[in-house]
Amino acid sequence: MVVQHEAPSAITDAGTGQHRRGSARRSSRRPVGQAGPALKAASYVTVAVAALATLGPFFYILTTSLKDSASLFSYPPNWIPDELFWGNYSRLLTETLFVRWTVNTLIVATTVTALKLLFDSMAGYAFAKIDFPAKEPLFIFLLLGLMIPVSALLIPLFFLVRGMNLLNTYWALILPPLANPIGILLMRNFIQSLPRDLDNAARLDGCSEFAIYRRIVVPLVRPPLVVLGVLTFMIQYTSFIWPLVVTSDNRMNVLTTGLAGQRGVATIDWGAISAGGIMAMIPITIFFLALQRFFTAGSLMGALKQ
Amino acid sequence: MDDHAPPAVPAPRRLTGAEHRRLARRYRLRRTLQAYAFLAPNLFFFGLFLVVPSIWLLLVTFQSGGVYGEAQFVGLDNWRQLFVDPLVTQTMRNTLLLAAMSIPALFVVGLGLALLLRNIGRGGPALRAALYFPTLTPLVIIGSIWLFLVHPDFGALNLGIRALGGDTVNWLGDTAIALPTIAMVEVWRGMGFWALFFLAGLLALPEELYQAAHLDGTNAWQRLRYLTLPLMRPVFLFAAIVAIFYTLQVFDTVFVMTDGGPANSTATVAWYVYKSIYVYDQAGFGASLSFILLLMILGLTLGALRLLRSRMDG
Numbered sequence: 223m224v225v226q227h228e229a230p231s232a233i234t235d236a237g238t239g240q241h242r243r244g245s246a247r248r249s250s251r252r253p254v255g256q257a258g259p260a261l262k263a264a265s266y267v268t269v270a271v272a273a274l275a276t277l278g279p280f281f282y283i284l285t286t287s288l289k290d291s292a293s294l295f296s297y298p299p300n301w302i303p304d305e306l307f308w309g310n311y312s313r314l315l316t317e318t319l320f321v322r323w324t325v326n327t328l329i330v331a332t333t334v335t336a337l338k339l340l341f342d343s344m345a346g347y348a349f350a351k352i353d354f355p356a357k358e359p360l361f362i363f364l365l366l367g368l369m370i371p372v373s374a375l376l377i378p379l380f381f382l383v384r385g386m387n388l389l390n391t392y393w394a395l396i397l398p399p400l401a402n403p404i405g406i407l408l409m410r411n412f413i414q415s416l417p418r419d420l421d422n423a424a425r426l427d428g429c430s431e432f433a434i435y436r437r438i439v440v441p442l443v444r445p446p447l448v449v450l451g452v453l454t455f456m457i458q459y460t461s462f463i464w465p466l467v468v469t470s471d472n473r474m475n476v477l478t479t480g481l482a483g484q485r486g487v488a489t490i491d492w493g494a495i496s497a498g499g500i501m502a503m504i505p506i507t508i509f510f511l512a513l514q515r516f517f518t519a520g521s522l523m524g525a526l527k528q
Numbered sequence: 529m530d531d532h533a534p535p536a537v538p539a540p541r542r543l544t545g546a547e548h549r550r551l552a553r554r555y556r557l558r559r560t561l562q563a564y565a566f567l568a569p570n571l572f573f574f575g576l577f578l579v580v581p582s583i584w585l586l587l588v589t590f591q592s593g594g595v596y597g598e599a600q601f602v603g604l605d606n607w608r609q610l611f612v613d614p615l616v617t618q619t620m621r622n623t624l625l626l627a628a629m630s631i632p633a634l635f636v637v638g639l640g641l642a643l644l645l646r647n648i649g650r651g652g653p654a655l656r657a658a659l660y661f662p663t664l665t666p667l668v669i670i671g672s673i674w675l676f677l678v679h680p681d682f683g684a685l686n687l688g689i690r691a692l693g694g695d696t697v698n699w700l701g702d703t704a705i706a707l708p709t710i711a712m713v714e715v716w717r718g719m720g721f722w723a724l725f726f727l728a729g730l731l732a733l734p735e736e737l738y739q740a741a742h743l744d745g746t747n748a749w750q751r752l753r754y755l756t757l758p759l760m761r762p763v764f765l766f767a768a769i770v771a772i773f774y775t776l777q778v779f780d781t782v783f784v785m786t787d788g789g790p791a792n793s794t795a796t797v798a799w800y801v802y803k804s805i806y807v808y809d810q811a812g813f814g815a816s817l818s819f820i821l822l823l824m825i826l827g828l829t830l831g832a833l834r835l836l837r838s839r840m841d842g
Contacts, residue, residue, distance in 0.1 A: 261748075265647040272641055273658035276720055279673045280661070282684055286676065294682075341569040348566035352559055364570075367578045369829065373777045373798045374822040377805060377815045378584035379577065381594065401577035406570060431562045460666040462780045463802060478668040482784055492676055499669040506664050514657065 280503075287311070287496035294492060310493035311501070319472055320498065323480035328505065330395045330476060331458035337396075338405050338454045339447055346409025346443075347435045351421050361410070364403040372398075373463060380467050394468040395476065399458065405450045412446040413439055452513050459506050477502045585822075588815035595809045606816040616817065618792055619800045620824070622707060626796065627775040629711040630718070634771065635764070637715065638722030643752070645727050656727075659720030667717070671784030674713045675700075700786050703793040710794055713781055722767065729763035730756070765836040772828045776821065797821045 286294065290307040314320050348354070349361055372379075379398055388394040416439065424434045440447075462478040469475055475483065481498045484491070543551070564571075589606050591599040610616050641659065645652065662670060677684045678699035686696050699709045733756065741751050779798040782788060788795035788803075797817060804814030 262647050265644040269641060269644050269648060269655050272719070273655050276662055276716070277658050279677055283673050283676065344566045345570040348563040352563040354560040354563035364574060367574060369826055370578065370582060370822065371773065371777050371825055373779060373801065374818040375581040375585060376801055377811050377818060378581035378588055380805060381588065382581055382584065397573065398577040400573040403574060456664060462666065462668055467805065478666045481672070482668045495672045499672055502669055503665060510664055
């Protein structure tokens with residue numbers, strides 16, 4: 223079950239991330255014999271074109287969200303509207319439950335993230351630092367859970383949650399995602415890399431296991447906790463099919479299901495959809511920008527490696 | 529802890545063997561209990577929301593109804609229906625086709641961008657963040673954006689094609705083009721993620737080998753072909769596992785952009801599973817279909833994992 227690969231480094235900025243094998247990333251970024259001026263210029267141009275291709279559509283819906291319905295379909299299209307029209311935004315805020323959906327999303331994503339960080343660091347600590355019977359089989363059993371996609375369990379999960387009378391509640395959105403074992407693997411691998419002397423010395427001093435976890439381990443595992451936190455939050459923020467199945471009450475919609483429900487059957491209100499898309503991106507963008515310097519793919523991949 | 533304090537108890541006498549064993553047993557028991565206390569929350573949720581549904585899934589496949597009315601035991605009916613329902617074959621074919629179109633494209637574009645990103649120093653973080661941006665975006669929003677971009681009349685794509693003198697393409701209305709259009713959206717969304725993933729792999733390659741190869745007078749193409757690609761094989765295989773696992777479950781884009789149409793040409797397995805719950809009230813059939821989805825994913829990912837392992841050993 224253990225996947226072996228070598229691959230630390232950068233999602234956004236490799237410089238500040240936690241590297242367990244802590245080498246100087248700066249120097250390895252440009253291996254010798256690479257990138258003469260011509261190649262370098264060509265690289266810049268190509269990557270810039272790709273970045274334009276990724277950002278272009280976002281710019282497109284930004285301008286669309288600022289046009290009134292009359293100028294939406296004008297031909298030739300005016301890419302930058304002459305005069306900004308805020309009606310789409312105010313319509314979205316007053317005629318839909320957009321604010322409520324945003325709050326729901328943030329409640330669910332924050333709660334899931336907080337609980338996952340707590341539970342996974344605890345489980346990771348037990349697997350990494352305590353010897354107990356059936357440790358290895360139990361760990362492998364949990365890893366097998368990684369192979370089971372949620373979309374395959376949709377139907378029994380739906381029956382289960384309905385049987386617990388939780389449809390259209392926050393619990394239905396919060397509890398099932400807690401079953402995902404990926405964070406246990408991440409935390410265990412990282413905690414295992416902490417020197418054994420650290421916890422053994424504390425044990426000899428009479429520290430309880432909980433005190434070792436709380437006072438010694440948790441402060442040292444902040445970097446992987448941030449990685450796991452960003453990852454969990456992002457997955458929850460973008461999740462769609464599960465909220466779609468367990469919510470039918472519009473007041474319990476999250477952003478994704480709420481916005482999807484806005485698509486009318488006959489006519490599509492492009493202005494409002496664009497405005498919704500833009501506004502829905504604001505919280506996650508702020509979140510990501512605030513944490514991106516902690517978030518490196520390297521810490522994730524390094525931790526998954528064994 | 530004061531080291532200089534006199535011992536509060538008299539100097540310990542030697543433990544007898546029985547006492548020693550008893551104490552050791554008590555210590556082990558306490559550690560075991562502590563360990564399971566640490567594991568308890570995770571084991572609880574893992575058991576309740578992963579193990580129980582996995583077993584339940586099998587039971588549901590022998591039932592019919594259950595979403596709106598009472599469930600009934602129907603034996604193997606759902607399984608039989610799997611083999612006669614033409615939409616099952618079609619959704620499986622669509623899902624595999626979607627993976628076959630999008631994953632190789634993602635890998636080629638992702639690796640290409642990663643190789644180029646390696647040459648970029650200043651401005652790199654901003655470019656990488658731009659490429660990564662779609663990964664942050666909920667697929668529902670991406671679906672809506674692209675629904676607009678590929679609109680046959682006023683979508684940006686067709687405006688561009690018409691400006692260049694081409695014929696209007698009915699991106700989502702043509703049964704032959706709709707699925708490739710979905711694949712295109714998946715590639716657009718995923719290329720930045722895989723570019724950064726592969727970049728991480730590239731940066732971890734041992735630099736000494738490149739220095740040596742450089743001294744040997746190799747050119748850039750030779751270094752890519754005989755050094756980078758073979759060294760990156762484990763990263764590729766790991767990425768393939770993740771990409772297969774993800775792509776076979778594609779639902780959001782299809783649900784938002786086409787809802788399976790036109791003429792079921794973009795209906796995926798996950799889409800059909802979803803429909804079987806509320807729309808068709810055939811949870812039992814949906815469960816058997818989920819089982820097939822599970823087997824497809826397990827088969828393909830385990831196959832890739834096996835390949836990965838044998839490469840590592842060899």
